[in-house]
Amino acid sequence: MNLNELTIKQAQEGLQKGKFSSVEITQACLKKIKERNKVINAFLTVCEESALEEAKIADGLIKEGSASPLTGIPFAVKDAICTAGVRSTGSAKILDNYIPPFDATVISKIRKQGGVLIGKNNCDAFGHGASNENSMYGPVRNPRDTSKVAGGSSGGSAAAVADNMCIYSIAEDTGGSIRQPASFCGVVGLRPSYGRNSRHGIMPMGSSLDTVGPMTKTVEDMAIVMREIAGNDPLDATTVPDAVPDYLDGIEEKIKGMKIGIPKEYYDLEGLDDEVKEITEKQIDKLKKLGCEVEEVSLPHTKYSIAVYYIIVPSEDSSNLGRLDGIRYGARANGKDLYDLYAQSRAQGFPEEVKRRILIGTYALSAGYYDAYYKKAQTVRTLIKNDFDDVFKKVDALITPTSPFPAFGIGEKQNDPLAMYMADVMVSPAAVAGMPAISIPVGNNSKGLPVGAQITGPRLKEKIILKIANNLK
Amino acid sequence: MSISIEDVKKIAQLARIKLTSEEERRHAETISAVLDYMKILNEVDTKGVKQTSQVTGLEDVVREDAPRDCEFKKEIIEQMPAVRENELVVPGVFENAEEEL
Numbered sequence: 094m095n096l097n098e099l100t101i102k103q104a105q106e107g108l109q110k111g112k113f114s115s116v117e118i119t120q121a122c123l124k125k126i127k128e129r130n131k132v133i134n135a136f137l138t139v140c141e142e143s144a145l146e147e148a149k150i151a152d153g154l155i156k157e158g159s160a161s162p163l164t165g166i167p168f169a170v171k172d173a174i175c176t177a178g179v180r181s182t183g184s185a186k187i188l189d190n191y192i193p194p195f196d197a198t199v200i201s202k203i204r205k206q207g208g209v210l211i212g213k214n215n216c217d218a219f220g221h222g223a224s225n226e227n228s229m230y231g232p233v234r235n236p237r238d239t240s241k242v243a244g245g246s247s248g249g250s251a252a253a254v255a256d257n258m259c260i261y262s263i264a265e266d267t268g269g270s271i272r273q274p275a276s277f278c279g280v281v282g283l284r285p286s287y288g289r290n291s292r293h294g295i296m297p298m299g300s301s302l303d304t305v306g307p308m309t310k311t312v313e314d315m316a317i318v319m320r321e322i323a324g325n326d327p328l329d330a331t332t333v334p335d336a337v338p339d340y341l342d343g344i345e346e347k348i349k350g351m352k353i354g355i356p357k358e359y360y361d362l363e364g365l366d367d368e369v370k371e372i373t374e375k376q377i378d379k380l381k382k383l384g385c386e387v388e389e390v391s392l393p394h395t396k397y398s399i400a401v402y403y404i405i406v407p408s409e410d411s412s413n414l415g416r417l418d419g420i421r422y423g424a425r426a427n428g429k430d431l432y433d434l435y436a437q438s439r440a441q442g443f444p445e446e447v448k449r450r451i452l453i454g455t456y457a458l459s460a461g462y463y464d465a466y467y468k469k470a471q472t473v474r475t476l477i478k479n480d481f482d483d484v485f486k487k488v489d490a491l492i493t494p495t496s497p498f499p500a501f502g503i504g505e506k507q508n509d510p511l512a513m514y515m516a517d518v519m520v521s522p523a524a525v526a527g528m529p530a531i532s533i534p535v536g537n538n539s540k541g542l543p544v545g546a547q548i549t550g551p552r553l554k555e556k557i558i559l560k561i562a563n564n565l566k
Numbered sequence: 567m568s569i570s571i572e573d574v575k576k577i578a579q580l581a582r583i584k585l586t587s588e589e590e591r592r593h594a595e596t597i598s599a600v601l602d603y604m605k606i607l608n609e610v611d612t613k614g615v616k617q618t619s620q621v622t623g624l625e626d627v628v629r630e631d632a633p634r635d636c637e638f639k640k641e642i643i644e645q646m647p648a649v650r651e652n653e654l655v656v657p658g659v660f661e662n663a664e665e666e667l
Contacts, residue, residue, distance in 0.1 A: 456597070
């Protein structure tokens with residue numbers, strides 16, 4: 094087995110026993126990136142020199158017995174997350190040369206342990222997309238079939254983990270950006286509860302929905318990383334004060350007697366691929382065999398979540414992205430006056446989809462339309478959230494497909510934004526409601542493309558969904 | 567179409583984005599399709615339903631309003647597109663206003 098193919102758990106054990114060094118794992122990942130990145134395009138920046146230096150330091154820590162759980166393990170970070178001293182573009186040219194002065198809180202937690210930052214992952218610009226085709230640095234290709242998309246917006250993060258270019262990655266999920274690419278590439282991706290992990294240092298998109306989460310090769314690895322990065326942060330006032338549980342503790346326990354809901358709206362969805370449905374239903378059978386009580390439930394407002402999501406997010410986007418104007422940092426275009434400087438910098442620095450989102454948001458928030466769009470969406474959001482709250486009075490978790498279809502062809506949906514938005518139909522409801530949800534690989538379709546199942550739990554009950562996911566492995 | 571090319575021009579001006587006429591045409595078309603889809607929300611009776619703007623229930627999270635030292639002044643200045651004597655250079659803000667007066 095090549096060292097870049099290790100899980101976190103295996104890497105931890107091998108490093109502790111001195112079977113191999115962090116430098117060796119790092120070299121193996123760098124070698125894989127060199128071989129494959131030209132095709133896959135999962136990395137926009139590779140930290141070859143600094144990664145090897147960090148690995149040497151980590152090997153020192155391990156030798157002297159002061160290793161932490163993530164010491165010496167090479168990880169990658171979505172480019173819309175700030176990394177001190179390492180270029181962070183958000184996959185948009187307006188930040189082409191941007192080098193953040195500070196680390197996002199979650200990254201700082203990992204780097205303080207001696208984690209090895211191997212590079213920055215391509216994504217849809219500022220997280221806007223479901224296919225990674227909205228990156229200004231070209232799309233990411235799916236490692237399983239390079240004619241297909243890797244999913245989005247964290248397509249580079251998913252592809253990097255799936256193709257063993259790193260051991261795990263840190264990404265961001267506003268309406269499905271971790272879970273959907275995880276399902277397309279065959280890896281594990283968790284959207285934590287809103288407020289569980291700090292977003293300080295994340296390039297913001299829809300602030301009332303943005304979350305940061307890991308992408309890993311196994312559910313156990315997910316629990317390891319979550320335990321290290323979760324928690325309250327004074328720099329993100331939306332983080333909750335609740336103690337971080339030990340996600341690993343009890344993950345191997347049986348789930349006999351647990352109640353699992355099958356939301357009929359997801360399975361009755363028009364456009365749900367037959368094979369995806371069949372593969373997910375096999376997981377339901379498996380849950381029954383494991384002694385779970387499975388029952389059909391209803392989340393009646395599911396079909397409105399795309400409309401709600403694509404009003405709220407562009408609205409918040411249009412405000413958040415106002416900071417990118419060519420004045421204090423990033424690329425500044427020449428303009429004949431101040432207005433022109435703003436308008437040209439933004440014209441040149443944003444891809445089409447970012448412009449579209451800002452325009453939709455500006456429209457939805459403008460006088461005369463605010464009530465019809467933004468206010469209406471925020472009210473229907475309450476009903477979607479109530480659906481989840483009601484259903485979690487009856488069941489412990491829900492199981493659904495992550496995406497109605499497996500990875501689609503590059504270019505297939507690119508000229509139809511609405512069709513692209515609909516790709517989020519199964520991942521956006523949990524986001525709108527702030528619930529945690531995990532996507533795990535559960536099989537391949539007849540063409541060899543991965544299919545993911547999504548397990549959604551009540552707020553802050555990551556432990557429950559991790560345990561269920563681990564039982565399905 | 568829900569929004570016209572003229573509407574797109576107006577929003578783009580508010581959003582400080584210079585668009586080409588081809589972009590204006592495309593955005594009018596695609597945004598209209600998106601806005602038409604949003605009409606699905608009109609089916610939902612929301613009478614008496616409160617808005618949800620956040621899901622944590624946290625209220626009034628504040629920190630002490632006190633000055634702090636910035637750890638990375640040098641790095642911040644390095645990121646500025648134009649600097650003179652450690653200060654950010656920007657185009658004159660009032661030039662146009664003066665002309666209008």
